[in-house]
Amino acid sequence: MPPPDPQTAPLRQLHRRSWIPLPEWLLHYQRQWIRHDLTAGLTAAAVVIPNALAYATLAGLPIEAGLYTAFIPMLVYAMFGTSRVLSVSTTTTLAILTTSALAEVSQGAGGVTLLAAAATLGVLVGAMLLVASLLRLGFVANFISEPVLVGFKAGIAVVIFVDQVPKLLGIHVAKGEFFYNVAHIVEGLPRTSTPTVIVAALALIALIVLRRFVPRVPAPLLVVGCAIVASRLLDLHAHGVETVGAVPAGLPAPTLPVFALAHALWPIALGMALMSFTETTAAGRAFARHGEPTPVANRELLATGLANLAGALFGAMPGGGGTTQTAVNRRAGAASQASSLVTAAVALAAMLLLSPLIGLIPHAVLAAVVIVYSIGLFDPIEFRAIARVRRMEFVWALVALAGVVVVGTLQGILVAIIVSLAALAHQISDPPVYVLARKRNTDVFRPLSAAHPNDETWPGLLLLLPEGRIFFANVQHVGLKMLKLITAAAPQTVVVDLSGVFDIEYTALKMFADAEQRLRARGITLWLAAMNPDVFAMVQRSPLGEALGRERMFHNLEQAVERYCTTVAGQTRDPR
Structure with a gap:
């Protein structure tokens, strides 16, 4: 707001003394x-x-x-x-x-x-x-x-x-x-x-x-x-x-x-x-x-x-x-x-x-x-x-x-x-889940698309990105979408990028914990990455956090990919 006009000083004094406050715009009115x-x-x-x-x-x-x-x-x-x-x-x-x-x-x-x-x-x-x-x-x-x-x-x-x-x-x-x-x-x-x-x-x-x-x-x-x-x-x-x-x-x-x-x-x-x-x-x-x-x-x-x-x-x-x-x-x-x-x-x-x-x-x-x-x-x-x-x-x-x-x-x-x-109910009940790839020679991850055929992926590694709040009304849809993508890709390791998830409810955490057990039984490892502080705190307090441990939770996707390449795939970079 511009500085008040000196001519309005009496109005401001009246405003301070009056039981009836004057409008803010009048106190700062300019000639x-x-x-x-x-x-x-x-x-x-x-x-x-x-x-x-x-x-x-x-x-x-x-x-x-x-x-x-x-x-x-x-x-x-x-x-x-x-x-x-x-x-x-x-x-x-x-x-x-x-x-x-x-x-x-x-x-x-x-x-x-x-x-x-x-x-x-x-x-x-x-x-x-x-x-x-x-x-x-x-x-x-x-x-x-x-x-x-x-x-x-x-x-x-x-x-x-x-x-x-x-x-x-x-x-x-x-x-x-x-x-x-x-x-x-x-x-x-x-x-x-x-x-x-x-x-x-x-x-x-x-x-x-x-x-x-x-x-x-x-x-x-x-x-x-x-x-x-x-x-x-x-x-x-x-x-x-x-x-x-x-x-x-x-x-x-x-x-x-x-x-x-x-x-x-x-x-x-x-x-x-x-x-x-x-x-x-x-x-x-x-x-x-x-x-x-x-x-x-x-x-x-x-x-x-x-x-x-x-x-x-x-x-x-x-x-x-x-x-x-x-x-x-x-x-x-x-x-x-x-x-x-x-x-x-x-x-x-x-x-x-x-x-x-x-x-x-x-x-x-x-x-x-x-x-x-x-x-x-x-x-x-x-x-x-x-x-x-x-x-x-x-x-x-x-x-x-x-x-x-x-x-x-x-x-x-x-x-x-x-x-x-x-x-609104339709939008929040069916949030999207994307498969991610990395733009070559960068640290930019984006949804896998035929428009970008040269983006990097890694054998045995599946990167998933759900978006929005995950809670009781949409957790089944999210789970089914992820399961379908995992079944199609048959990976060794699944990394779920939670950067697009601003909140996650107990029902969703329980779904992830159950999914982690089922995936482990099939020889598939679940990792989480890029959680905001609130989501990270909730995951840590849940059985899912106990099952994953700190070693399977990462600050960002780049860190998770590097860990996979060096410890799981046994190589620093082998994109296909």
């Missing part, structure tokens, strides 16, 4: 950051506020909930978060999950009930994040693998697209499961509103062109602004283009949760808490520059928990760090969390001054914003990259995608977590 933070905050607001308005309509909430979401969570995170540039409001993923959650508990309900349900959901998400912070569960976000997350987000993109198509067409469709929605959209095509389609098409084209060719221009703000002007001048509502309508001005009123809904909302709230933290952490880490503090996982849980809790009590949607808006904030030059305070101030100004203009926005334009900024969640290049590296993980990504589309976003989170855990 030269002001211009960058102001520019970045204004630029980010041009993206955050239109998106938040669109996400509020996506969730079926009053549109002002989008303004509250761009204000309160942003403000709270700036005070408690550890990422300098993270922009926190809501995200596409969280918006569609909020939509699904509210649909489950508020079928046909009015705005007041929807706001109460949203407040309950936000309080649950915030409380879960706070509890996770107290329990230091920041590592839990790593339990959703990247391929599964890619598939999950792709499924979200598909669901959002289908959900927003009726608004692009100007038709009303009773919502249900994914395929039900698709069928009813097809049935409703004859009722399509031509003026609405024209407005939607122009908005889509403008958003895509601006993002593609003028990425520095705040496309959502420009398109929404033009839509407001067109709506006023052309009286689009009179031509059948639905608009947002009246939006109340002023500060958000307190919204109390309805805890009677908690029993129905807590499962999705748990999934949303996980997704909020996962997206927040990923965005914060992705845009942290060299020399800046890396986001601290458990502190991020605290910050996002407080942001959700405070936001929920004042009408905001559940939120987290958004990748798109954080990217805009970073590109615009944000130097600290002060940029988020600027964004929050712009949202506040919009609440107080711009409500009449917001009411003129066509729903089709907001739907276009949602689609353009969510379609990127479906990234064919990511799927292709996963398939090229590992086919099985590509299958996991497809399963996660299908889980969201077929069984719904609520159950899709569960599918994603189950698939991730199943993938």
